[in-house]
Amino acid sequence: MSLDRRTTIQWMFAAAATVPSLSSLAYAPEPHARDVADKQAGYGTDPNLMKEWRPGGPWPLTLGTAARLTTIALCDLIIPADDVSPAASSVGVVDFIDEWISAPYPQQRGDRAIILPGLLWIEAESQKRFTKAFAAVDQAQKEAIANDICSATKAAPEFATAAKFFAKFRDLTAGGFYTTPVGMKDIGYRGNTPLETFEGPPIEALKKAGLA
Amino acid sequence: MSFVSAAEADKKAYDVIVVGSGAAGGQTAYTLTMDGARVLMLEAGRHYDPATETPMMQIASDAPLRASGTPEKPFGFWDATIDGGWEVPGEPYVSASDDPARKFMWWRARMLGGRTNHWGRISLRNGPYDFKPYTRDGLGFDWPIGYEDLARYYDKVEMLIGVYGSNEGLENTPNSSPGVLLPPPKPRVSDLLIQQRSKKLNIPVVPGHRAVLTTRLDHKRLPKLLHPGNAKAQKILEEDMQKRAACFFATPCGRGCSIRANYQSTTVHLPPAMDTGNLDIVTDAMVRAITRCKDGGAEGVVYIDRKTGAEHRVKARVVVLAASALESVRILLNSGVANSSGKVGKYIMDTVGANFSGQVPLLENMPLHNEDGVDGLHLYTPWWLYKEQLAGKLGFARGYHFEFGGGRSMPGMGTASGLEWLNGGTYGRKFKEDARRYYGSFVGFAGRGEMIPNEDCYAEIDPKLKDKFGIPVLRFHWKWSEHELGQAAHMQKTAAEIIDAMGGRYSSKPQSGDKAIKQGGLIIHEVGGAIMGSDPKKSVTNSYGQCWDMKNLFITDGATLCSNADKNPTLTIMALAWRSAEHMLGLMKRKEL
Numbered sequence: 039m040s041l042d043r044r045t046t047i048q049w050m051f052a053a054a055a056t057v058p059s060l061s062s063l064a065y066a067p068e069p070h071a072r073d074v075a076d077k078q079a080g081y082g083t084d085p086n087l088m089k090e091w092r093p094g095g096p097w098p099l100t101l102g103t104a105a106r107l108t109t110i111a112l113c114d115l116i117i118p119a120d121d122v123s124p125a126a127s128s129v130g131v132v133d134f135i136d137e138w139i140s141a142p143y144p145q146q147r148g149d150r151a152i153i154l155p156g157l158l159w160i161e162a163e164s165q166k167r168f169t170k171a172f173a174a175v176d177q178a179q180k181e182a183i184a185n186d187i188c189s190a191t192k193a194a195p196e197f198a199t200a201a202k203f204f205a206k207f208r209d210l211t212a213g214g215f216y217t218t219p220v221g222m223k224d225i226g227y228r229g230n231t232p233l234e235t236f237e238g239p240p241i242e243a244l245k246k247a248g249l250a
Numbered sequence: 251m252s253f254v255s256a257a258e259a260d261k262k263a264y265d266v267i268v269v270g271s272g273a274a275g276g277q278t279a280y281t282l283t284m285d286g287a288r289v290l291m292l293e294a295g296r297h298y299d300p301a302t303e304t305p306m307m308q309i310a311s312d313a314p315l316r317a318s319g320t321p322e323k324p325f326g327f328w329d330a331t332i333d334g335g336w337e338v339p340g341e342p343y344v345s346a347s348d349d350p351a352r353k354f355m356w357w358r359a360r361m362l363g364g365r366t367n368h369w370g371r372i373s374l375r376n377g378p379y380d381f382k383p384y385t386r387d388g389l390g391f392d393w394p395i396g397y398e399d400l401a402r403y404y405d406k407v408e409m410l411i412g413v414y415g416s417n418e419g420l421e422n423t424p425n426s427s428p429g430v431l432l433p434p435p436k437p438r439v440s441d442l443l444i445q446q447r448s449k450k451l452n453i454p455v456v457p458g459h460r461a462v463l464t465t466r467l468d469h470k471r472l473p474k475l476l477h478p479g480n481a482k483a484q485k486i487l488e489e490d491m492q493k494r495a496a497c498f499f500a501t502p503c504g505r506g507c508s509i510r511a512n513y514q515s516t517t518v519h520l521p522p523a524m525d526t527g528n529l530d531i532v533t534d535a536m537v538r539a540i541t542r543c544k545d546g547g548a549e550g551v552v553y554i555d556r557k558t559g560a561e562h563r564v565k566a567r568v569v570v571l572a573a574s575a576l577e578s579v580r581i582l583l584n585s586g587v588a589n590s591s592g593k594v595g596k597y598i599m600d601t602v603g604a605n606f607s608g609q610v611p612l613l614e615n616m617p618l619h620n621e622d623g624v625d626g627l628h629l630y631t632p633w634w635l636y637k638e639q640l641a642g643k644l645g646f647a648r649g650y651h652f653e654f655g656g657g658r659s660m661p662g663m664g665t666a667s668g669l670e671w672l673n674g675g676t677y678g679r680k681f682k683e684d685a686r687r688y689y690g691s692f693v694g695f696a697g698r699g700e701m702i703p704n705e706d707c708y709a710e711i712d713p714k715l716k717d718k719f720g721i722p723v724l725r726f727h728w729k730w731s732e733h734e735l736g737q738a739a740h741m742q743k744t745a746a747e748i749i750d751a752m753g754g755r756y757s758s759k760p761q762s763g764d765k766a767i768k769q770g771g772l773i774i775h776e777v778g779g780a781i782m783g784s785d786p787k788k789s790v791t792n793s794y795g796q797c798w799d800m801k802n803l804f805i806t807d808g809a810t811l812c813s814n815a816d817k818n819p820t821l822t823i824m825a826l827a828w829r830s831a832e833h834m835l836g837l838m839k840r841k842e843l
Contacts, residue, residue, distance in 0.1 A: 085322075087305045090312070122682070191670065212666035213663035216666050230501070230660055235499075238435075238436030243617045243619055
């Protein structure tokens, strides 16, 4: 059994012990998916690059209903709708995160060992502070938790592990969001368009950088 | 002639067997078949068709894991590599040491065209110094040829494959002949800022050289220059050049190119070679060994059909190894041939690699514009401290260049990730503003330098382990010298100075050489192992890649390189292969083979 796995279980026990009302069984990822993921094959060394790939295609997903609700709430706390673009969960970022933490590769297995216990922690913390599920608390309450863990360098020692989780979760949310057509437009990517000629930067860009 | 089965190939007669279909195999087969030689090419991997298999225009969210790299697709889901990477299932290799600093990682690509399908397309010429390094500083080996022997072949290869760049007349950074290079792409904002600030540090920044068609090839002019007096070859090439489109400035080159706007063997070398009618290709043909004639020459090769496991033997007048440097070494060692010098497997080299990156406030919140361009290396920094180095002021021998990048490239998993060092850790609307602000404001410098061959870096056959075909595998020994470590440290320090000059911040502090240097094999420029020379006792081949011990056995891949200049080796491998193939043709015509 790997250290990551052991850490995961410790987290689950810790969460369950803190909040007796939380059913860790109901909340935990589908148990069979967790074990299957250990041995699950990847997409292989010669995947079909021409077909349409969707989360759940190459390997089974993990998140159960409750975990999914927490994930949606946290994704949208990190990337909410604003004047420019919609919230992360509305463009498939939750499915993407589920695909990521369910993948059989070393990096994703490592991230899984951070994300799953982290989601449990968020849920337990919300129950502890507000006796409600994280998905059900209001914006100010969500922010109260997030403000304690959104900076790994400034977080209090008791929030250090949760802050590490938050940083990882934020990276996954951002990567998931800004790689979608909606996210690419939001961030200002204007490429991936066939051009007759490549004209280089416009004069305004050169001026901005002090080059013209 | 075309793609044939092993059974069909068994029945036919060939002048030359070429093992491998990448840069070396492709160039060798091209030159031979365009001049009428009948060639059988054996490729260990599967058939691959860039026209139908290249993911053009797909974005990261169309792929599993947002196209991130995994052990099964190390350069990401959309990368062209098939059945390849530093680990290939069923095809292991061994490191003699458990020390990570002494491990060598071996990249393979089991597919038609090999690694040319995904490579960076950076095409730099070795300069005059690079052929005589021992004469210059007393380290390593001189080549048996000089720049002047290879210059016209560099021209030929550049004209055939299409290379953009400029002639700057810089020290040991040769110009191409007039009319050879395609125009370089316009620089991006980050390129121009790096150029402006590097100038203050007396560091040159000039247009890069890559095998990408910034304009279409001149199909009227070039075939005549490449194949004088050969009407058939001219006609074939004239037609084929018209089938290659110019770059449309979208889709990363590492995916391959279905419109054939960049060089890969499968889109540039193999189509005209096939059109001659002189080339047969058997794929899934894993060569185990060279077979010997009674007179001591090479008779042919024995290979294993990857699909059936059946063993096949084919014969020809000439055998060419172009399987990639270390696979060719493995075949030689497993065959027990061409090694009276004891040098087979010795002096393997990679490129010294160390990366450094930072964030530049001047590049924040740029007016929105398309910066895709030709993907990589619009500008670069060639090595510039020749005089200081010769005067012993640097503490290490041999140079490096910087490949740098910045700007608003297609978002991937790294986009807007890890911003906490810049914004203190935000979320919500503020995070979205930060993501817009910082996107495109990062610059990265990849130092790529020359490694000097040494006695501690070599490959041998592992006494126990075999691959899934029952073929004994390689065991690697590896150790950097103080020169490479000193160079890696210098890369870090210099890149940091450039970022300082841009008013930027470092992503992390400059590291010492031993910490910064990439593991051997990670840059995938492995060469050597069957070095060329002028003394049969100290080298494996002559300057044509012709084995001293077996006159009809040639090596045209990177195995023969006896130094590994900082200029990425592929262009030099192709120039050498062209020269070598011409030599074979002459010997065959004169019945000397």
